Amino acid sequence: MKVTLKIWRQENARSKGSFQTYELDGVSVEMSFLEMLDSLNTKLIKEGKEPVAFDHDCREGICGSCGMYINGHPHGPATGITTCHLSMRYFKDGDTITVEPWRAKAFPVIKDLIIDRNALDKIQIAGGFISVNVGSAAESHAMPVKKNNSDDAFDSAICIGCGACVAACKNASAALFVSAKISQFALLPQGRVEAKERVRAMVAKMDEVGFGNCSNTGACEAECPKHIKLVNIARMNREFYKAY
Secondary structure (H helix, E strand, C coil), X not given: CCEEEEEEECCCCCCCCEEEEEEECCCCCCCEHHHHHHHHXXXXXXXXXXXXXXXXXXXXXXXCCCCCEECCEECCCCCCCCHHHCEXXXXXXXXXXXXXXXXXXXXXXXXXXXXXXXXXXXXXXXXXXXXXXXXXXXXXXXXXXXXXXXXXXXXXXXXXXXXXXXXXXXXXXXXXXXXXXXXXXXXXXXXXCCHHHHHHXXXXXXXXXXXXXXXXXXXXXXXXXCCCCCHHHHHHHHHHHHCX
C-alpha cells in the first residue's frame, strides 16, 4: 500500500522544527511501524537525503524507547501496545500519517522524533529503589504478602517508563509513571521501610524537572501501553499525605 507521511523534523532542541511530507509506496501490512520507518530511511539515504532520526532498542515492547506521537495518539491508534509492536494493518492504503515527538517541557527534542527522557531517570534515581542490603533471596513464603498486594505491585512494576502518559496529558504530568514506581514498593513489606523518604523525594524531583500537575482526566491510563491504572495516582497521594 501507499502512505503519505507527515514527519516532524528538527535538528536539535535549539532549532526550529517543521513537518516534512514523504510519500512511501510498497508498504506491506505485515510491517511494523518502525520497519516502515526503516523502509523510508532506506529510500531517503538512496536519494542522498538525511534519514529520519527515531529512537528504538529492543523492538519487543519492553524498553520504552520507541515512543512517538502518531495521528494524535502516543504510540499510535492501537491500545495496549508500543510503537514497535504497532502493525501497518492499523492503516489503510492512501492514509496520511502524522508522526511527531512527545511534547513536554521536561522532554526536550534531541533530533527529529528522539526526545530526552532523562527526567524520568532522575525521578527514579531520587527514590525508586530499596537501599537496604537484603542479602540473598529468602525462602518462598518467608515474608507473607497478600495476594492482591503482590498482584497490584507487579501490575505497577511493569511500567516501562516510555513517557506515553506524559504525552497524553494536557498538563504533561508524569504522575502515572511516578505513582507506578512508588506503588511497586509501597505495596510490599520490603518497601515500607523507606516509604516516606521515597515518596517525598520522587514527588519533589517530579516537580523540579518540570512536569505538570495531574488533573485526573484519565488520558494517561487510556494511552498507556502497559495498562498502568489510575488508582496508582490515588495511592501516591495517600502515601504523600502520610509522609508529612
